[in-house]
Amino acid sequence: MPTFTISVIPGDGIGLEVVPAATRCLERVASRHGIGLVFNEHPWGSEHYLATGRMMPTDALDTLAASDAVMLGAVGHPDIPDTETLWGLLIPIRRGFQQYINLRPVRTLPGVRGPLANDAPIDFLIVRENNEGEYSEIGGRLYRGSPDEIASQLAVFTRRGVERVTRFAARLAHARTGVLTSATKSNGIIHTMPFWDEIVTELAADEDVQVDSVLIDALAARMVLKPESLDVVVASNLFGDILSDLGSALTGSIGVAPSANLNPERNFPSLFEPVHGSAPDIAGRGIANPVGQIWSGVMMLEHLGASEAASDLMRAVEEVLSAGLATPDLGGSTTTAEFTDAVLDAI
Known part of the structure; x- marks a missing residue:
């Protein structure tokens, strides 16, 4: 045994x-x-x-x-x-x-009603990068309590970090529908997010999956309007955290989310x-x-x-x-x- x-x-x-x-x-x-x-x-x-x-x-x-x-x-x-x-x-x-890897399934469970009017079943996976990105410890605060107080925090994206989370997500996508949705914000975050996009595109090609790169705000809206259109979502630490909480709310309660x-x-x-x-x-x-x-x-x-x-x-x-x-x-x-x-x- x-x-x-x-x-x-x-x-x-x-x-x-x-x-x-x-x-x-x-x-x-x-x-x-x-x-x-x-x-x-x-x-x-x-x-x-x-x-x-x-x-x-x-x-x-x-x-x-x-x-x-x-x-x-x-x-x-x-x-x-x-x-x-x-x-x-x-x-x-x-x-x-x-x-x-932070893996978070978002799935409609039997007997559980979500808040959406659309009854189409929801079943997708969020693959969140779990060790770097926006949740770094690099930064600090100066002049605390004064009118000139400053707070800064550095978002850290490494090639190794983005590659390994993308590879994991792409292999999941390859075994499912073959489509990998990537959460990005490269129109507003001009260094880290284009870097993320480039690596996701490279790795997805290696794993023979199609990439659907979607700006995070549009992706949040899509999760509400057409959640059934999603299958495997790969996201940075912060984006994945927020999207997965939204996903659990859509399926009925954060209390059911693993x-x-x-x-x-x-x-x-x-x-x-x-x-x-x-x-x-x-x-x-x-x-x-x-x-x-x-x-x-x-x-x-x-x-x-x-x-x-x-x-x-x-x-x-x-x-x-x-x-x-x-x-x-x-x-x-x-x-x-x-x-x-x-x-x-x-x-």
Whole structure:
């Protein structure tokens, strides 16, 4: 029986509720498929920060490196700046483990109504560059608090970084419709975005896919007006972040959206997390939607090579949604525990 060791970081807020829901479902489906899952939980996050001044221990990456994958709930606390919570935990893991691909499926789920009048099914992938771009640490602030205060931040695009995210996205596109949509803004950002466009065009030709280069503002509009026209979208760190949140809203709720932070070479463990945040406004009320966390677990199983177990878990989630069970973010009254129990029964 194959056995995988999973590092679990529930984190903050509703992460403490949806992560146990997902691990229960993962254990159930893994058992049915003869797969062993060993979950090692790490109590890192905002409470750890309030107690120690750090979101996670200094040797956290060494601890996580021994696992086959990492599952994260959410980070964020009303009393701690986001710059501390995000840059103190998630980003060091993404960069330390070279998780340069952020893969975010955007798909209509059965029983879930989105806000669009168009009923055409939505099913596309956003491949977000995850290690550089607009989210660099290069920059600073001068003359704080004065009328002459200055803030600057450098967007860093390397040929290696753009090539590897494009190659990953192009290979996905080649296996699907053969069309790769590239998010750009080369009419207004005159250095980095033309650089991005040139490399995407070069790599797409190598992978035998057609490139549809679309300005980010037009692409956002197209996602709303004709989301069914998209298949695989490749985007920079910032553009991919924004587009994927928009995509989850179009399919019904950010609570259902999963993501995978991948190191495709598998030199380091990959990390799987829902797109949503810690949602302190509903934390502790037992109404958080566990679908995003469970679906992230499905992506983790796929990454680990357990494709049949992954398919069964996703089928169980879709069966429960089709039956009309929905948490409040989807317009229902089902609790986190009730939805999880239904998925367990469906498995």
